[in-house]
Every structure is written in C-alpha cells, then in structure tokens.
Amino acid sequence: MSTTSIRSDQNELFGHPKGLYVLFFTEMWERFSYYGMRAILVLYLVQATTEQNPGLGWTDMEALSLYGWYTMLVYVASIPGGIIADRLLGQKKSVIVGAILLVIGHSVLAIEQLWAFYTGLGFIIAGVGMLKPNISTMVGGLYGKEDIRRDKGFTIFYIGINVGAFLSSLIVGFVGEVYGWHYGFGLAGICMILGLVQFILGQKHLEGVGDFLGTSKNEQEREILKTPLTKIEKDRIIVLILSFLMVITFFGAFEQAGGLMNIYAKQKTDRILMGWEVPASWFQSLNAFFIITLGTLTATYWANRKLKGREASSLFKMISGLVIMGLGFLFMSAAAVEFEQQGSSAMYWLVLAYLFHTIGELSLSPVSLSFVTKLAPAKYASLMMGLYFATTGLGNKVAGLLGESATEFGEYSVFTGIAAFCILFGMFIALFLKKLKNLTHGAEDNEH
Numbered sequence: 001m002s003t004t005s006i007r008s009d010q011n012e013l014f015g016h017p018k019g020l021y022v023l024f025f026t027e028m029w030e031r032f033s034y035y036g037m038r039a040i041l042v043l044y045l046v047q048a049t050t051e052q053n054p055g056l057g058w059t060d061m062e063a064l065s066l067y068g069w070y071t072m073l074v075y076v077a078s079i080p081g082g083i084i085a086d087r088l089l090g091q092k093k094s095v096i097v098g099a100i101l102l103v104i105g106h107s108v109l110a111i112e113q114l115w116a117f118y119t120g121l122g123f124i125i126a127g128v129g130m131l132k133p134n135i136s137t138m139v140g141g142l143y144g145k146e147d148i149r150r151d152k153g154f155t156i157f158y159i160g161i162n163v164g165a166f167l168s169s170l171i172v173g174f175v176g177e178v179y180g181w182h183y184g185f186g187l188a189g190i191c192m193i194l195g196l197v198q199f200i201l202g203q204k205h206l207e208g209v210g211d212f213l214g215t216s217k218n219e220q221e222r223e224i225l226k227t228p229l230t231k232i233e234k235d236r237i238i239v240l241i242l243s244f245l246m247v248i249t250f251f252g253a254f255e256q257a258g259g260l261m262n263i264y265a266k267q268k269t270d271r272i273l274m275g276w277e278v279p280a281s282w283f284q285s286l287n288a289f290f291i292i293t294l295g296t297l298t299a300t301y302w303a304n305r306k307l308k309g310r311e312a313s314s315l316f317k318m319i320s321g322l323v324i325m326g327l328g329f330l331f332m333s334a335a336a337v338e339f340e341q342q343g344s345s346a347m348y349w350l351v352l353a354y355l356f357h358t359i360g361e362l363s364l365s366p367v368s369l370s371f372v373t374k375l376a377p378a379k380y381a382s383l384m385m386g387l388y389f390a391t392t393g394l395g396n397k398v399a400g401l402l403g404e405s406a407t408e409f410g411e412y413s414v415f416t417g418i419a420a421f422c423i424l425f426g427m428f429i430a431l432f433l434k435k436l437k438n439l440t441h442g443a444e445d446n447e448h
Contacts (some may be wrong), residue, residue: 007425011205016153017142020154022202023135024160029195030099030131032164033106033188034074035288036172037124038258039281042067043266044181053180060263061407067259068400070121075393077129082137082386084130086379089210091134091141092203098131099196106189110182120185133385134210137255140373140381141209144406151370155299159292160368166288173281225379235439236375239315240384242436243368244391246318249425250364251395252402253325253418254357257287260403261350264411269335270344283350290358298362313444314371314435319362319426328356329415336412374443 011018047055058066085094105123108116139157143150168188176184203431229237265271266280306312335349368388376384406414429436 001381009388016149016156018205019142019202019279020139020153020156022199022205023139023142024157026095026099026195026199026202027135027157028160028164029191030102030135030164030199031161032168033102033192033195034124034128034168035165035284036168036176036188036191037106037109037185038071039169039173039262039284040176040181040184041070042259042262043281046263046266047181050196053177055181056117061404063263064259064400064403068397068403070125071255071258071400072393073125074128075132075389075391075396077125077332078133078138078256078389078393079129079383080384080386081129081131082133082383085134085137085212086381086383091138091210092206093212094134095138095199095210096196098129098134099199101127101130101166102192103127103189103196106185106192110186110189112182123356129386132251133252133389136369136389137373137381137385138206138210140264140370151367152299152303152374154366154370155295155362158245158362158369159295162288162291162295166285166292169285169288170282173279173284177281199275229377232441233377235441236443237377237384239436239439240372240388243315243318243371244388246322246364246426246429247368247388247391248395248398249422250322250325251392252358252398253329253422254361255396255399256403256418257284257354257357258413259399260411260414261353263403264332264335266351268411269350271347278347283347283354285353286354287358290355291362293360295338295362298359302363311433313433313434313437314367314374315440316419316430317367318364318371319430320431321362321367322426322429323348323360323423324356324363325360326419326426328353328360329419329422330354332415333412333419338411340412375440379382406431 042063042247044055045058045066046060047053047057049055049057081094081098085091089097101123105120105125105127107120108123109120110116111120117358136157139154140150143153168191172184172187177186262280262284265283269280271278282303302312331349331353335345335353338345338349372380372385372388402414402418
C-alpha cells in the first residue's frame with residue numbers, strides 16, 4: 001500500500017505544504033485535457049456529417065448513451081487504479097503512469113479515424129483511473145490526521161481542477177467548434193504533457209507522500225496490512241458507503257452538464273449575444289468560473305458556521321449540496337417551459353442553473369474527497385478513494401440514462417424529476433444525520 005503520512009520538515013507556501021501546489025497544477029492540466037475533451041465530445045457525436053465541421057452524425061440518444069458509458073468507466077477505472085497503487089506502485093508512480101496514458105489517449109483522438117476515436121477513449125479511461133484517485137489521496141497525505149487545514153487544502157486543490165476546466169471549456173471548446181473537433185482533442189493532449197512534466201519536476205516537494213510501503217524500511221508500517229479492521233474502522237466504512245449514495249445521486253444530476261444540458265444549449269437556447277452566437281461548449285465553463293470565484297467564499301462560510309457552533313459536519317455539507325443541486329434544476333425546468341411557449345429559451349436560465357449547481361458542488365464534492373481521507377483505514381486509502389470515484393462514475397452513467405430518457409419524456413419532466421429527487425433524498429438523509437455522525441466516532445471532533 002501507499003503511505004499518507006506527513007513529513008514534519010515539509011516546507012510551506014501560503015500556509016500549506018509546497019507539495020499541494022505541485023498537485024494543484026498537475027491536476028489542473030489533467031482536468032484541462034479531460035474537460036476540454038468532454039466539452040466537445042457530445043457535440044462532436046451529434047454534429048451532422050454534412051456540416052462544414054463534420055461530426056459523427058449520431059442521434060441525441062446514441063450520443064448520450066456513449067457519454068454515460070464513457071464517463072462511468074472513466075471513474076470506475078479508479079478502483080483498479082487504487083488497487084494498483086496500494087499493492088504495486090504507490091500513488092506517486094501511479095500518477096505518472098496515468099499521465100502518460102492520458103497523453104497517449106488524447107493524442108490518438110486527434111487522428112480522424114473511428115478506430116482512433118474508440119482507442120483514444122480507452123486510453124483516457126485507463127489514464128484517469130490511474131491518476132485521479134491517487135493524486136487526490138496524495139493531497140490528504142500532505143496533512144496530519146488532525147490538521148485543520150485539510151478541508152481548505154482540498155478546496156485549493158479543487159480550485160486547481162476548475163481553473164483547468166474553465167480554460168479548457170473556452171479554449172478547447174472554441175478550437176473544436178470553430179477549427180475542427182480533432183484539433184480540439186489534440187490540444188487537450190498537448191496540455192496533458194505539461195501536467196506530466198510539471199509533476200515530475202516537483203518531486204522534491206512530495207518526498208514521503210504517495211510512496212509504496214512495500215519498499216519502505218519501516219517494518220511497523222508494513223505490518224498495517226496484516227491487522228484486521230477495528231469496529232471503529234468498520235463503522236466508518238459503513239458511513240462512507242452510505243455517503244456514496246449521495247455522491248451517486250449528486251453526479252447523476254450534475255453530469256447533465258456535459259450531456260443533456262450541453263445539447264440543450266446547442267439546440268434549444270437562444271445564444272445570440274450582441275449579434276454574436278456564443279459557442280454551446282462555452283456554457284461548460286460557467287461551473288468552473290463560479291468555483292474559482294466562489295470557492296473560497298463557500299469554504300469560509302462553512303468555517304465560520306462551525307466556529308459559531310452551528311452544524312457544519314461533512315455529512316451536513318454534503319446533504320446541503322445535494323439539496324442546492326436540486327434547486328438549480330428548477331431553473332432548467334423554467335427554461336423548458338419557456339422553450340415550449342416561445343420556441344427557444346434564454347441563456348440566463350443556464351447561467352442560474354450552473355450557479356446553483358456550483359454552490360452545491362462546492363458543498364459536496366471537495367468535502368466528500370476530504371471525508372474519504374478522514375475515515376478510510378490507512379491500508380485501504382487508495383482503494384476507498386478509488387471506490388469514491390467509482391461512485392461518481394455510476395452517477396455519470398445515471399446521468400446518461402436520464403439524458404436519454406428526455407427523448408421519450410421531454411426535458412421538462414427530466415429536469416423537474418431530478419430537482420424533486422435531489423431535494424427529497426437530501427432531506428431524507430438529514431433525518432439520520434445524528435446516527436451517521438455517531439458512526440464516524442469523532443473523526444472530525446478535533447477540527448476547529
């Protein structure tokens with residue numbers, strides 16, 4: 001397995017270990033490549049073969065089906081990625097392998113052949129599976145178990161993710177829609193190379209973090225693999241698994257962004273602004289933009305709430321995030337009503353929806369990442385992180401299925417149904433909040 005211990009002599013920058021910023025920029029470029037490709041994937045699939053910038057000419061249902069399978073497998077691959085890190089390579093080497101696979105995948109996508117399209121997706125699935133869970137676990141490894149900076153560190157890391165997502169939606173989206181889809185795919189690969197180089201050059205700031213214990217001289221740490229789980233560890237795993245149900249629900253709603261909402265922006269939204277048509281893919285940047293601008297404010301709100309003695313546990317934040325996500329879909333319901341009445345809907349409905357989705361995401365996603373590192377037993381650190389990302393993958397598949405159902409039931413029914421389920425499910429989990437917190441056995445009691 002890989003270690004998540006912290007070095008006492010670790011250098012700091014702006015109050016956090018310097019290694020955080022190495023991981024920040026590595027993940028920024030990885031997400032640039034991934035979200036850039038995601039921004040144009042469905043649009044490329046549904047673009048007619050007769051257009052000036054031809055796509056594959058698939059139906060909306062076919063495109064959303066592939067989108068669901070692809071985005072699910074990208075995150076389900078985190079399970080073998082976590083196992084490989086725990087048992088063979090360690091997190092650090094696994095990140096390097098994952099980055100190399102991603103460079104290959106995005107580069108192959110630049111080839112204008114159908115075989116290259118599927119091959120490229122396969123390499124990306126494997127690459128994200130190796131990189132994503134392990135780099136996130138390494139963030140947790142920079143901090144001690146009782147370090148109150150942990151949640152803030154994950155929020156900073158999360159902002160890095162979204163700097164990449166914001167820039168890629170604008171740049172890769174523009175290049176793909178205007179100059180050619182495969183130019184966009186190729187640009188994503190070039191930027192992944194930058195992430196790989198940056199990670200390798202920053203190794204000196206990651207000493208003792210993400211290393212493989214199989215080669216460690218510390219025999220006591222190696223013995224951890226052989227000890228059975230305690231009752232406290234088992235209870236915490238139960239809470240993690242239950243929290244994963246919220247994660248599946250959340251991402252089943254959230255990932256409509258790259259699928260159904262992306263197509264809705266392209267086909268049913270009035271995108272004319274001052275005589276210029278806004279590229280549909282640019283709406284993908286709204287989520288990242290709001291995260292960058294609202295990330296620290298949201299983290300500060302929750303920190304102040306906790307200092308005042310009000311409920312601000314990780315579970316409560318996740319419940320709040322799920323409910324807020326549901327509220328955001330009510331704006332998409334309004335957009336669907338306007339389209340039915342007028343034949344198009346205004347852009348501000350999408351903006352408002354992404355705003356609420358982002359606030360919900362900030363309350364749930366980075367918090368749930370940190371929650372895993374707090375509760376997961378040390379010997380299963382990468383595996384539990386892999387399971388977390390696998391649940392987001394299942395959420396992505398749910399998103400694809402919901403998007404496909406819009407062909408039969410219509411956007412209004414799908415958007416409204418998502419809103420109602422997220423809100424009601426969040427309120428249901430809230431009824432058991434106290435019991436679930438008890439099962440964590442005070443994992444967050446030392447944070448102030």
